Amino acid sequence: MPDVRTVLVPDGLEGERVDAGVARLFGVSRTKAADLAADGHVVLDGKAVAKSERLSAGSMLEVSLPRAEDSPSLAVIAQPVPGMTIIHDDDDIVVVDKPVGVAAHPSVGWSGPDVVGGLAAAGYRISTSGAPERQGVVSRLDVGTSGLMVVAKSEYAYSRLKHAFRSRTVDKTYHALVQGLPDPVVGTIEAPIGRHPGHDYKFAVMKSGKPSVTHYEVIEAFRHASLLDIHLETGRTHQIRVHFAALHHPCCGDPTYGADPKLAARLRLDRQWLHAVGLGFEHPGTGEYVHFESPYPEDLQRALDIVATF
Numbered sequence: 001m002p003d004v005r006t007v008l009v010p011d012g013l014e015g016e017r018v019d020a021g022v023a024r025l026f027g028v029s030r031t032k033a034a035d036l037a038a039d040g041h042v043v044l045d046g047k048a049v050a051k052s053e054r055l056s057a058g059s060m061l062e063v064s065l066p067r068a069e070d071s072p073s074l075a076v077i078a079q080p081v082p083g084m085t086i087i088h089d090d091d092d093i094v095v096v097d098k099p100v101g102v103a104a105h106p107s108v109g110w111s112g113p114d115v116v117g118g119l120a121a122a123g124y125r126i127s128t129s130g131a132p133e134r135q136g137v138v139s140r141l142d143v144g145t146s147g148l149m150v151v152a153k154s155e156y157a158y159s160r161l162k163h164a165f166r167s168r169t170v171d172k173t174y175h176a177l178v179q180g181l182p183d184p185v186v187g188t189i190e191a192p193i194g195r196h197p198g199h200d201y202k203f204a205v206m207k208s209g210k211p212s213v214t215h216y217e218v219i220e221a222f223r224h225a226s227l228l229d230i231h232l233e234t235g236r237t238h239q240i241r242v243h244f245a246a247l248h249h250p251c252c253g254d255p256t257y258g259a260d261p262k263l264a265a266r267l268r269l270d271r272q273w274l275h276a277v278g279l280g281f282e283h284p285g286t287g288e289y290v291h292f293e294s295p296y297p298e299d300l301q302r303a304l305d306i307v308a309t310f
Helices: 018-026 030-038 115-121 155-166 239-246 261-266 298-307
Strands: 003-008 042-044 060-065 085-089 093-098 146-152 171-179 186-190 193-195 203-205 213-221 225-232 274-282 289-293
Touching (some): 030 042, 146 155, 155 274, 171 239, 171 298, 225 239
Antiparallel strands (some): 042 060, 085 093, 093 146, 171 225, 171 274, 193 203, 213 225, 274 289
């Protein structure tokens, strides 16, 4: 039997799409919320509604959610991840250099390798709270983004690192090759990011989005592109890709956000040129500041060598 939830639509969701509002109110993904609406499980003031209809503050919203025992669980599969390097390992944390094409953890619709499964295959024991498939993961990188990730091995470390990421005391440094030359060459982008209204898999700068801050500096300018040093103050999904696309300087090799496919082909890029090169934070066990670095993977270094010849 489904778990039927009934709530009054709060003022803050006035005018919000049904799928977005249900996702925020009940903690499900927007895709799952859209599926519930398509199956007639979302009722507004006694009438089943489609995912794209709008919510009205004060209306009665009734959603039939599948019970946990009726939902397929995500299992961690111990699967070696070729190319994943352990940068640091101690009793509290493990820092990995994640290759492209690898997810942070198992998720619905993803059948490829992931960091959590890779660590399990390598014999690492992670013991933290939260969903089993996300054990120890305190921040994520996109499948198409390579670089540094830290995974907490103990409950204490998990709690300390989660707090550090929430309070924005973690130093997250990325390098990106973007099309053109940003103006100014040193700057800060402050623009709220939310889920794209027309595409569930994309995000966009929008007034209703969450506050998002990106600091950048041009390292080197080429004829068709610029190499940037980027520090994230916030950590929204696709933040770097969205912010620079909004400035009309998308990451090279990122057609999802408007990159030129012809330039990507010339650079022999099969993914966005974006790499998490640096990660620094207060160690949850010792209290000392630690910093880790990652070199460019072969495909990104090759693209950089090519663009320098144009």
